[in-house]
Amino acid sequence: MKTVDAHLAEILDTVRPLDPVELDLDAALGATLAEDVTSPVALPPFDNSAMDGYAVRAEDVATATGDEPVVLPVTLDVAAGDTAPRAVAPGSVTRIMTGAPVPEGADAVVPVEWTDGGAVKVTVHRAAPLGNAIRRAGEDVQAGDVVLPAGTLIGPAQLGILAGVGRRGVLARPRPRVVVLSTGSELVEPGAPLGHGQIWESNSFTLVAAVRQAGGEASRRRAVGDDPEEFSATLHxxxxxxxxxxxxxGISMGAYEPVKEALSPLGTVRFEKVAMQPGMPQGFGVLGDRRVPIFTLPGNPVSSYVSFVLYVKPALAKMRGLPAGPAATVTAATTSALRSPAGRRSYLRGVLSSSADGRTLVAPVHGQGSHQLAALATANALIVVPEDVTAVPEGAAVQVIPL
Known part of the structure; x- marks a missing residue:
């Protein structure tokens, strides 16, 4: 059987990052920058007040105390967005709002909390040092600075700085569009009545959610039956x-395996056994002139989800232009003894937690069958048992993939 590492390596050697496109900021969340973004101006572009208060010459309030306040006339107001040139004369103050440009001559801002809040004259109860509550021009970014390098994943903060440097759009690799399609004549849409031998279809809902959580855009299609021609027509x-x-x-060794029957003759999709449990049957390849990657996962719910974590999620990261490789693990002590078949890497479902003394623990859930979706729903981690290990004692250190 093929190893887990070899199967992942083949997938990552095949998939390619998506071509960059120009994206409006409203559509850029979750995309990956394909250009360095520089600021055309300094940020802030002008000295401005960090607080509501009074713009002053620091020397005019240097002696102010609670017992001996300084009283000064208020000559004008400056609000945020004020574009007129303003100046503070010696012995006077300007009432100023947060974000407003600091008038010429002022070298400090007295917060309104240090005063009586006067509008015609103000009583200042505390001295303000030079530069107090002033945001200096360029203290965040200088003109020409790279604010975001290529390869940056665009999140809320990144969108903020993109808008802050005046960008309306960016060159970026978009989130991959992924279509999810389940197969099986026994599958019925959730909410529909069940007949004898039928089950509600759940895999596509799990996989669509997993794709979205991994940064892709996902859509599901109603499950198709065990007819290879129907599957092929739907897929194409x-x-x-x-x-x-x-x-x-539809990829196992049975008599009704529509995915395998439809795709094997193409010669671009391979179906193999991978030395893992759950999820031994696996398929991967490309379709059409665009060489669209197709991941044909097993039908058992747990096998399907585990396969997504191990193979599809890293592939989506590469398609997004992000670092891609095996799922990250943490080390934990198992709270129970574990068993695993020889020659296969097991991924046991478990609950990762911290003990009172700070140790990282993982407890296997009750119900490790590849069909036991309810047990998977209680887990937050996969316990990795290597191929050459068949028994792990309670308390032993194991590698764990957080979900």
Whole structure:
């Protein structure tokens, strides 16, 4: 059987980062910058007040105390957005609002809390040192500075600085568009009545949510039956709107395996056994002139989700232009003894937690079958047991993939 590492390596060698496109800021969340972004101006572009208060010459309030305040006339107001040139004459103050430009001659701002709040004259109860409550021009960014380098994942803060340096759009790698398609004649849409031998279809909902959580855009299609021609027609109708396709089911060794039957003759998708549990049957390849990656995952719910974590999630990261590799692990002590089949890497579902004395613990959940979706729903981690290990004693250190 193929190793987990070899299967992932083949996938990452095949998928490519998406081509950059120009994205409006409203559509750029979750995309990855494909250019360095520089600021055309200094930020802030002018000295401005960090607080509501009074712009002063610091020497005029240097002696102010609670017992002996300084009283000065208020000559004008300056609000945020005021574009007129202003100046503070010696022996006077200007009432100023947060974000307003500091008038010429002022070298400090007295917060309104240090005064009586007067509008015609103000009583100052505390001295303000030079530069107090003033945001200096360029103290955040200088003109020409790179504020975001290429390869940056665009989140809320990154969108803020993009807008802050005047950008309306950016060159970025978009979130991959992923279509999810389940197969199986036994599958019924949730909410519909069940007939004998039928189950509600759940894999596509799990996988769509996983894609979105991993930074992609996902859509699901109603499950198709075990007819290879129906599957093929449905799949090829979707390729034009997809950067990647995920299927679940139809790839095992049984008599009704529509995914395998439809795709094997193409010669661009390989179906193999991978030395892992759950999820031994795996398929991967590319489709069409655009070489759209297709991940054909097993149909058992746990196998499908574990396969996504191990293979699809790293591939989506590479498509987004982000670092991609094996799932990150942490070390934890298992609270129970573990067993694993020889020759396969096991991914046992577990609950990761911290003990009262600060140790990281992981407890296997009750129900490790590849069909036990309820047990998976209680887990927040996968416990990794290597291929050459068949038994792990209670308290031993294990590697754990947080979910």
């Amino acid at each position: 109708a979707l390729l034009g709107e997809a950067d990647a396709v995920i299927t679940s089911g």
